[in-house]
Structures are given as structure tokens and as C-alpha cells.
Amino acid sequence: MLVRFWGTRGSIPVAMTSAEVQRKLVNALVAAAGRGLDTAGKARAFVEGELEFSISHTFGGNSSCVQIETGDEDYVVCDLGSGARVLGNTVLATRGPAGHRFHVFMSHLHWDHIMGFPFFMPAYLPGNHVRIYGCHATLEEAFRRQNAAPSFPVDFSRMSARIEFIRLEPDRDYDIAGLRVRAKLQHHGGDSYGYRIERHGKVVVYSTDSEHKQDDPERMKTFVEFFRDADLVIFDAQYSLADSISVKEDWGHSSNVVGVELCQLARARRLCLYHHEPIFDDERIATLLAETRRLEEITRGDHRVEVWAAYDGMEIAL
Amino acid sequence: MELAPKRYADTVALFATGRIDHATAEPFKAALAPHLAVCVAGRDRLVLDLGGVEYISSVGLRVLMLASKQAKAQGGSLAVTHLQPVVREIFEISRFNLVLEVFPTLREALAKLSPPALTAFDAI
Numbered sequence: 001m002l003v004r005f006w007g008t009r010g011s012i013p014v015a016m017t018s019a020e021v022q023r024k025l026v027n028a029l030v031a032a033a034g035r036g037l038d039t040a041g042k043a044r045a046f047v048e049g050e051l052e053f054s055i056s057h058t059f060g061g062n063s064s065c066v067q068i069e070t071g072d073e074d075y076v077v078c079d080l081g082s083g084a085r086v087l088g089n090t091v092l093a094t095r096g097p098a099g100h101r102f103h104v105f106m107s108h109l110h111w112d113h114i115m116g117f118p119f120f121m122p123a124y125l126p127g128n129h130v131r132i133y134g135c136h137a138t139l140e141e142a143f144r145r146q147n148a149a150p151s152f153p154v155d156f157s158r159m160s161a162r163i164e165f166i167r168l169e170p171d172r173d174y175d176i177a178g179l180r181v182r183a184k185l186q187h188h189g190g191d192s193y194g195y196r197i198e199r200h201g202k203v204v205v206y207s208t209d210s211e212h213k214q215d216d217p218e219r220m221k222t223f224v225e226f227f228r229d230a231d232l233v234i235f236d237a238q239y240s241l242a243d244s245i246s247v248k249e250d251w252g253h254s255s256n257v258v259g260v261e262l263c264q265l266a267r268a269r270r271l272c273l274y275h276h277e278p279i280f281d282d283e284r285i286a287t288l289l290a291e292t293r294r295l296e297e298i299t300r301g302d303h304r305v306e307v308w309a310a311y312d313g314m315e316i317a318l
Numbered sequence: 319m320e321l322a323p324k325r326y327a328d329t330v331a332l333f334a335t336g337r338i339d340h341a342t343a344e345p346f347k348a349a350l351a352p353h354l355a356v357c358v359a360g361r362d363r364l365v366l367d368l369g370g371v372e373y374i375s376s377v378g379l380r381v382l383m384l385a386s387k388q389a390k391a392q393g394g395s396l397a398v399t400h401l402q403p404v405v406r407e408i409f410e411i412s413r414f415n416l417v418l419e420v421f422p423t424l425r426e427a428l429a430k431l432s433p434p435a436l437t438a439f440d441a442i
Contacts, residue, residue: 257408
């Protein structure tokens with residue numbers, strides 16, 4: 001399996017400001033001083049090999065959308081945030097306008113997780129097939145409502161692809177698109193659902209918009225089991241632990257600290273911080289990643305968890 | 319888990335040891351409870367000395383957060399001190415250093431919180 005991130009930002013899409021771009025350029029030029037980078041090749045090698053990630057890249061600003069490439073023709077996607085717009089355009093540009101089938105697992109129906117669908121071009125083209133799975137009773141209503149007046153100028157009925165909505169039950173295994181899929185209820189306003197997705201012995205857990213209440217140890221144990229031995233846990237780490245249990249308690253998000261603890265207890269192989277706080281710039285997210293890696297290191301027992309921070313365009317091969 | 323108390327005038331220092339994690343957070347909370355109950359305006363400020371604590375998990379930090387909230391609601395105060403390097407890093411990464419009063423040493427905590435307590439500390 002290959003996991004590809006199209007949107008990693010929490011709550012609302014963001015874009016770098018001119019000031020942030022300028023700061024990256026200044027930092028890059030200072031770092032390059034005296035290096036004799038007089039060809040594009042030398043400059044590229046320097047940028048890719050020596051510059052810090054937060055200078056040479058950006059974590060990106062699209063909201064939640066993750067693709068799981070299985071090796072089959074069908075597309076498997078988690079959530080349809082604004083990253084889905086880029087995914088759709090890429091599919092059309094590289095594979096043509098029609099004949100595509102998408103299987104989409106929806107964590108929940110909040111704005112930032114569905115807002116990419118009105119801009120998901122494959123849905124407007126006949127000959128495509130979009131199957132949207134979720135556990136919410138209002139799954140179809142949420143999508144139809146955002147593709148309608150007064151929210152959007154193009155009505156849902158103008159989408160020419162075949163679009164289906166399929167209700168799933170949590171805590172039940174399904175075989176979909178060659179994958180074994182199980183949804184789990186999570187603590188979030190209006191409920192959200194995580195997905196444990198397995199294929200050929202590899203396991204991806206997609207767990208975003210999920211607050212973990214430490215006053216309920218039995219429920220925490222169910223998440224440890226949900227994450228058990230996963231090759232990759234994509235984890236909502238929008239808040240600091242202190243914020244998540246004080247001023248932002250019951251806002252429905254979790255922290256890097258809880259992500260490390262759950263993955264350590266579950267003996268997961270990789271933790272990927274996800275649903276980044278929209279007010280964080282690249283440097284702040286890079287610092288968060290470094291701190292989280294350090295936390296994993298100083299609290300490690302006999303099992304190492306690799307820690308990553310998702311960015312738009314990132315790929316993780318399992 | 320035991321919290322060894324030591325009184326300095328109007329302030330009580332509580333000395334914790336070991337690990338505060340999912341297995342010990344509840345006993346830690348229970349040990350803290352009677353001290354918190356009398357941590358009210360004008361008496362029994364609490365300083366939690368974590369010098370003997372080698373690790374604290376999110377569950378343990380949550381106990382501290384709730385204790386601090388309760389103390390404030392009662393007009394009292396709770397501070398922590400003497401963090402070992404690993405625990406200090408956990409405080410920083412979790413941002414608990416920003417929401418709790420943290421002091422390098424017990425003496426510095428007492429100096430900030432209560433002059434009579436500092437006098438009592440220095441007299442020993």
C-alpha cells in the first residue's frame with residue numbers, strides 16, 4: 001500500500017502569506033551564501049539535500065484528504081476536504097476524464113472534510129463512479145446540501161458521475177475495494193469515525209477529529225486495540241495536550257502526546273501527525289514534529305514508533 | 319501512591335516518587351485529594367515536588383490539571399517544582415509548563431508563593 005496525503009490541514013484550508021514566502025527565501029539565500037550554486041542542478045541538490053524541510057518545503061494548507069493506493073485501479077480515499085480538488089484534477093490530468101471508480105471513507109461531515117467535493121471534477125463527468133461510505137445518518141444530505149443554493153451555484157443534480165452513498169456500521173468488518181475496513185466511533189462534536197484499513201497484512205489507521213478523554217481508561221483501551229500493530233496511524237494532533245484538556249476540552253481534537261502514548265501502547269510502527277492547527281506556520285509544525293520525535297525517544301520502552309508529520313503531497317509506502 | 323507532606327507555615331509541600339502513568343494516576347489522584355480539599359483561600363497552598371518522579375503520562379498530567387483547577391476554584395493554589403530532565407521535557411512538549419506554575423526548586427516556589435513559608439523553609 002502507498003498512502004498519499006492530498007490535504008493535511010485541520011479545520012480550514014490555509015495558504016502561505018507573502019511574508020512567509022519571503023522569510024523562506026531569505027533563510028534559503030543566507031544558507032546558500034558562498035556555496036557557488038550557479039546551476040539549477042546544484043541549487044536543486046542543495047535545496048533537496050541540505051535545507052531544512054520548513055525552509056525548502058511547506059506542510060501545505062489543504063484540508064483533510066488522504067488516498068490509499070492499493071495497486072488496483074480503483075481509488076481509495078479518506079475524506080473529501082479541499083485536498084480532494086487536487087486529487088481529482090490530478091486523476092483527470094494523468095488518467096483521463098472517465099472510467100474512474102472512487103471509494104471514499106468519510107470520518108464525519110464537518111465542513112472542512114466535505115468542502116472539496118464541489119470542486120472534485122471527476123464527479124461532474126459521466127462514466128465515473130463515486131462511492132461514499134460513512135456511518136452518519138445524514139451522509140447523503142450533507143453532500144447534497146453543500147452542492148445547492150445558497151451554499152453553491154452548481155446543484156448536486158448537475159454531477160454526472162454515478163454517485164452512491166453507503167451507510168456503514170461501526171465495529172463491523174467490511175470488504176471494500178480489496179480492503180478489510182472497520183469503522184470506530186470517536187469523540188467529536190456530532191460524532192466522527194476512525195477507519196482501520198487492512199490489506200495483505202498491512203494496516204493503516206485513519207483517526208482524525210478525535211478527542212481522547214483520559215477519564216475513561218476503558219475507552220482508551222479500545223483505541224489501543226484499534227491501533228494495534230498498525231503500520232501507520234494517521235492521527236489528529238491539532239492541539240497541545242495542555243490545550244486539549246483545558247481551554248479546548250470538548251472541541252474534539254487530540255494532541256501529539258496522546259498520539260505517541262497510544263501508538264506505544266498499541267505497538268504501532270509509525271505515527272503520522274495530521275489535521276494540523278491552521279494558525280501554525282511551517283516552522284511551528286516542524287518544531288512540533290521534532291518535539292514529538294523527542295517525546296517518543298525519551299519515553300520509549302522496547303518498541304520504537306517512527307514519527308512523521310503529514311504534508312500535502314507526502315507519500316508513505318507500507 | 320504516597321505523597322509525603324511537609325508543612326512550611328501556610329504551605330504544604332508534597333513529595334511524589336515513581337511513575338505517574340495509566341497504572342498509577344488514580345492512586346496519585348486519591349493521594350492528592352485530601353490535601354486539595356483543604357487547599358483554600360488563605361491556607362494550605364500546595365507545592366508538588368516531583369523530584370522523585372521519573373515519568374508522567376498524559377493521564378497523570380490530566381490529574382495535575384484538574385487539581386490546579388480545583389485549587390483555583392477554591393481560592394487556593396497549586397504549583398509544581400523540581401522536575402527531573404525527562405519530566406521537564408514532557409511538561410514542555412505538552413505545554414503544561416504554560417498552564418501550571420512550575421518552579422526549578424522548592425525554595426524558589428516558596429519564595430514566590432509565601433514569604434512565611436520561605437522563612438520556615440530557611441529556618442530548617
